[in-house]
Amino acid sequence: MKKEELKQMKFPKQLKIGGHIYKVKIEKESNVAVSSACGKTEREKGEIYIKSDLMETEQMATLLHEILHVINGELSDSLVEALSQQLFQVLKDNDLQFRARLKQ
Ligand SMILES: [Zn+2]
Numbered sequence: 001m002k003k004e005e006l007k008q009m010k011f012p013k014q015l016k017i018g019g020h021i022y023k024v025k026i027e028k029e030s031n032v033a034v035s036s037a038c039g040k041t042e043r044e045k046g047e048i049y050i051k052s053d054l055m056e057t058e059q060m061a062t063l064l065h066e067i068l069h070v071i072n073g074e075l076s077d078s079l080v081e082a083l084s085q086q087l088f089q090v091l092k093d094n095d096l097q098f099r100a101r102l103k104q
Pocket residue numbers: 065069077080
């Protein structure tokens with residue numbers, strides 16, 4: 001994926017995960033309020049926070065990280081981090097956009 005294409009990728013404002021709607025918010029580090037984490041999810045509020053000062057690629061990987069936590073809250077953080085980084089690389093480098101493909 002080229003740099004220009006990556007820049008055009010818009011962050012979703014909300015996501016449906018497991019039948020629930022989660023708002024996605026890009027927030028300053030102080031608002032995310034989790035030391036050493038790039039994001040966090042508050043299931044009670046239905047909100048996913050991503051730190052605003054991360055590289056764009058790290059924000060995308062962090063969104064996948066938080067999605068995996070919502071899908072399965074039992075997975076360890078290190079496993080979720082490894083899966084999200086690897087999944088992000090595969091999706092990005094192979095330009096996978098399932099919805100666009102399914103619409104053809
Ligand atoms: Zn985590």
